[in-house]
Amino acid sequence: AVVAETLLQKVWDAHTVRLLPNGQTQLFIGLHLIHEVTTPQAFDMLRGRGWTVKYPARTLATVDHIVPTLDQRRPFADVMAEDMLSALERNCRWAGVRLLDLSSGAQGIVHVIGPELGLTQPGMTIACGDSHTSTHGAFGAVAFGIGTSQVRDVLASQCLAMDPLKVRRIRVNGQLRRGVFAKDVILEIIRRLGVNGGVGYAYEYAGDIVDRMTMDERMTICNMSIEGGARVGYVNPDQTTIDYLRGRTHAPENETFETASAWWKSMASDPGAAYDDDVEIDGSLIRPTVTWGINPGQSVYVDERLPKPGDAEPQSRASLEEALGFMGLRAGEPIAGTKIDVAFVGSCTNARLSDLREAARVIRGRHVAPHVKALVVPGSQAVRAAAEREGLDRVFIDAGFEWRGAGCSMCLAMNPDKLEGREICASSSNRNFKGRQGSPTGRTLLMSPAMVAAAAIAGEIVDVRAVADGN
Amino acid sequence: MAIERIVLVEGAALPLRGDNIDTDRIIPARFLRAVSFEGLEAHLFEDDRAQTTDHPVSNPAYRGASLMFVESNFGCGSSREHAPQAIRRRGIRAVVGVSFSEIFFGNSVALGMPCVSVSADDARRLIEVAEKNPQEPFVLEVSTMRVSGAGLTVPTALSPAARDSFTEGTWDATGLLLERFEEVEAVAARLPYLRGWRAQARPT
Numbered sequence: 001a002v003v004a005e006t007l008l009q010k011v012w013d014a015h016t017v018r019l020l021p022n023g024q025t026q027l028f029i030g031l032h033l034i035h036e037v038t039t040p041q042a043f044d045m046l047r048g049r050g051w052t053v054k055y056p057a058r059t060l061a062t063v064d065h066i067v068p069t070l071d072q073r074r075p076f077a078d079v080m081a082e083d084m085l086s087a088l089e090r091n092c093r094w095a096g097v098r099l100l101d102l103s104s105g106a107q108g109i110v111h112v113i114g115p116e117l118g119l120t121q122p123g124m125t126i127a128c129g130d131s132h133t134s135t136h137g138a139f140g141a142v143a144f145g146i147g148t149s150q151v152r153d154v155l156a157s158q159c160l161a162m163d164p165l166k167v168r169r170i171r172v173n174g175q176l177r178r179g180v181f182a183k184d185v186i187l188e189i190i191r192r193l194g195v196n197g198g199v200g201y202a203y204e205y206a207g208d209i210v211d212r213m214t215m216d217e218r219m220t221i222c223n224m225s226i227e228g229g230a231r232v233g234y235v236n237p238d239q240t241t242i243d244y245l246r247g248r249t250h251a252p253e254n255e256t257f258e259t260a261s262a263w264w265k266s267m268a269s270d271p272g273a274a275y276d277d278d279v280e281i282d283g284s285l286i287r288p289t290v291t292w293g294i295n296p297g298q299s300v301y302v303d304e305r306l307p308k309p310g311d312a313e314p315q316s317r318a319s320l321e322e323a324l325g326f327m328g329l330r331a332g333e334p335i336a337g338t339k340i341d342v343a344f345v346g347s348c349t350n351a352r353l354s355d356l357r358e359a360a361r362v363i364r365g366r367h368v369a370p371h372v373k374a375l376v377v378p379g380s381q382a383v384r385a386a387a388e389r390e391g392l393d394r395v396f397i398d399a400g401f402e403w404r405g406a407g408c409s410m411c412l413a414m415n416p417d418k419l420e421g422r423e424i425c426a427s428s429s430n431r432n433f434k435g436r437q438g439s440p441t442g443r444t445l446l447m448s449p450a451m452v453a454a455a456a457i458a459g460e461i462v463d464v465r466a467v468a469d470g471n
Numbered sequence: 472m473a474i475e476r477i478v479l480v481e482g483a484a485l486p487l488r489g490d491n492i493d494t495d496r497i498i499p500a501r502f503l504r505a506v507s508f509e510g511l512e513a514h515l516f517e518d519d520r521a522q523t524t525d526h527p528v529s530n531p532a533y534r535g536a537s538l539m540f541v542e543s544n545f546g547c548g549s550s551r552e553h554a555p556q557a558i559r560r561r562g563i564r565a566v567v568g569v570s571f572s573e574i575f576f577g578n579s580v581a582l583g584m585p586c587v588s589v590s591a592d593d594a595r596r597l598i599e600v601a602e603k604n605p606q607e608p609f610v611l612e613v614s615t616m617r618v619s620g621a622g623l624t625v626p627t628a629l630s631p632a633a634r635d636s637f638t639e640g641t642w643d644a645t646g647l648l649l650e651r652f653e654e655v656e657a658v659a660a661r662l663p664y665l666r667g668w669r670a671q672a673r674p675t
C-alpha cells in the first residue's frame with residue numbers, strides 16, 4: 001500500500017515545480033486573490049522589470065479594505081481610497097485580470113467571496129496578500145498570506161518559494177454547548193496553544209465537532225489560524241464541503257462535478273497519516289469566550305475573571321501588565337459587566353449569512369442600549385442581498401443597528417469606520433491589537449457575533465446564554 | 472539578475488523590548504492608504520511613539536542604527552510588507568530577535584533584510600547593551616551566524632535556505648522562479664482543476 005499522507009503533503013506534492021538550490025520548494029499557486037492594499041507596489045515592480053502577469057485567468061481581484069460602507073458612490077470622498085481603487089482598476093485592465101468591483105454585485109471581503117463564488121476548492125494552493133487567506137483552508141485548500149514582493153512573484157511566475165511546513169492536527173471532540181460557536185472554539189485553541197504556537201506549522205482541524213461544522217463555521221476557525229501563528233489552517237474536504245460547492249458559480253458543472261468531487265475527497269488526509277504534533281481538545285468544556293487584552297490569545301470565558309499578573313509566570317507578567325494597562329481593565333475583575341461603546345458585527349471571520357442570522361436571533365424584538373453605536377457590515381454584496389431577502393436588515397435596523405455596505409469596515413483602520421479615542425468595541429473580527437480599529441487608544445474585545453449582539457443590547461459584556469436561547 | 476550578497480551587517484543597534492509586537496503597531500493601517508512604500512519610515516511605530524515619552528524609535532541617539540534588537544514573535548499579525556519596508560527604509564538592515572512571525576520573516580527576506588534568531592537570554596543581553604550605549608557598534612555575520620559587540624559574541628539561528636539566499640544574493644526570488652518556466656507549465660498542465668475536469672474524466 002502507499003504511505004498514508006496528510007492533505008498538506010498531497011497538495012504540496014501536486015503543486016511542486018522543483019526543489020530550489022537553497023532547499024526551498026517552488027510551489028505552483030492555483031488561485032491568486034488580490035485586493036487594493038497589497039498589490040499596487042507589486043504591479044509597479046512587475047512593470048519595472050518588464051514582466052507580465054503569467055496566469056491572469058488564475059487571478060481574481062476585489063476591493064474590500066478601503067471601501068466606505070455608507071456612501072459608495074464614485075469617486076469616493078476619500079481621495080486616497082479613490083486613488084487606490086483606481087490603481088487596482090488600471091492594473092487589472094493592464095493585466096487582463098477580472099475585478100469584482102462595487103458595481104458587480106459580487107464584491108466583498110476577499111475571503112468571503114472566494115468561497116461563495118466556488119472559486120476556493122479542495123486540493124488547491126491559494127495565495128493572497130493578506131494574512132487571513134488561511135480562511136480558504138476550510139475547503140481543504142492550502143492557503144496562505146503573502147507580502148507584496150511575493151505578490152509580485154506570483155503575478156510574474158504563478159509560483160512561490162516556500163519552506164516546508166510541519167502539520168499539527170487539532171482534534172476538537174465532544175459536543176459544543178448552547179451559546180458556544182466556532183469563534184469560541186478558535187479563541188480556545190489560540191488561548192491554549194499561544195499566539196505563536198503555530199509558527200512553522202499548518203493546523204489541521206479535525207475531531208467530531210469540526211466534522212459536524214458547516215462550511216461557514218469551518219471558515220471562522222481556519223480564518224484565525226494566523227492569530228495562533230499558523231500561516232496555514234485547513235479542514236479535510238468531506239460531504240459538507242462538496243454539498244457547499246455544488247451549484248456555485250465557479251464550481252465544476254454536471255458530470256464533471258462528480259469527477260471533481262472524487263479528486264477533492266482523495267486529497268483528504270489518509271487515516272494513519274503521521275503528524276508532527278497532535279492535540280486534542282474537549283469541546284464540551286468550552287464556554288462563550290471574550291478577549292480582554294491586546295492579542296487574540298488573551299481571552300477568558302465570559303463568566304471568568306481577568307488574570308492577575310502576580311499569579312502568572314514571571315516571563316509573561318510584563319505583557320499581562322502592558323495589556324491590562326492599555327485596556328484600562330483591572331486584574332481579577334470579571335469581564336462581564338465591562339461597558340462597551342461600539343458593537344461591530346463584521347469581518348472575514350464572522351460576516352457570512354449564518355453569522356448575521358445568529359446575531360439577529362439575539363436582538364430580535366430588543367433594542368441596542370442608548371449609549372452604544374452598533375453596526376452590521378455584511379462580508380459581501382451577496383451576503384447582504386441574501387440577508388435582505390430574509391428580512392434580517394429590518395431586524396437589525398429595528399433594533400438600532402446600522403445596516404452597511406460590504407467591506408472590511410471597522411476590522412481595521414483603512415476606511416471611514418473607526419473607533420474614536422478610548423472607545424471600547426465588542427467586535428466579531430479577529431484582531432484586538434493596539435490601534436487596530438482605527439483609534440491609537442481604541443480598545444477591542446473579540447467574541448462571537450451572538451455575543452456582540454448581546455453586548456450591544458445590554459451595553460456591556462454579558463453572557464449570551466443568559467440573554468437568548470443561544471444555539 | 473545581479474543581486475547584492477548580504478554577508479555582514481555592521482553598525483549600532485536600536486533596542487525594542489516586548490513580545491508579540493504586531494505589524495499594526497509597526498505601521499498603523501492608515502499609512503497603508505497609498506500606492507507606494509515611499510515615506511513609510513516616517514510613520515514607523517507612530518502610535519506607540521505617541522503614547523510614550525521614551526520610545527527608542529523617537530530617540531535621536533538611535534537615528535543611525537543599522538540593526539534592530541527585538542524579543543519574541545516579532546511582526547505577528549497582518550501580512551503587510553509595509554512593516555519591514557518601513558523598518559528597512561528607516562535604515563535598519565537586519566533584525567535580531569528571539570522569534571519572528573513567518574510572514575514577516577518571508578517579507579524581510581524578499582527585501583534583503585535578514586531576521587536572525589537568538590536565545591531569549593541573549594536577546595535580553597543585546598537589548599541591554601544597546602540601551603546602555605546607543606553608539607555601541609555590533610557586527611552580524613550572516614555567513615557564520617553570530618552577532619558580536621561590546622565583548623559579547625552570541626550564536627544566531629537562521630534557516631539554511633534563508634542564509635544561502637542572503638549570502639549568495641538570491642533573496643529576490645522572482646528571477647529564480649521564472650528560470651525554468653516550462654516546468655511551471657508542466658505542473659499547470661497536470662493539475663486536474665487547470666487542465667479541465669472533463670479531460671481528467673477521460674481515460675488516458
Ligand code: SF4
Nearest residue numbers: 132347348408411412
Ligand atoms: S475583514 Fe479584517 S482581517 Fe479580514 S481581510 Fe478585511 S481587514 Fe483583513
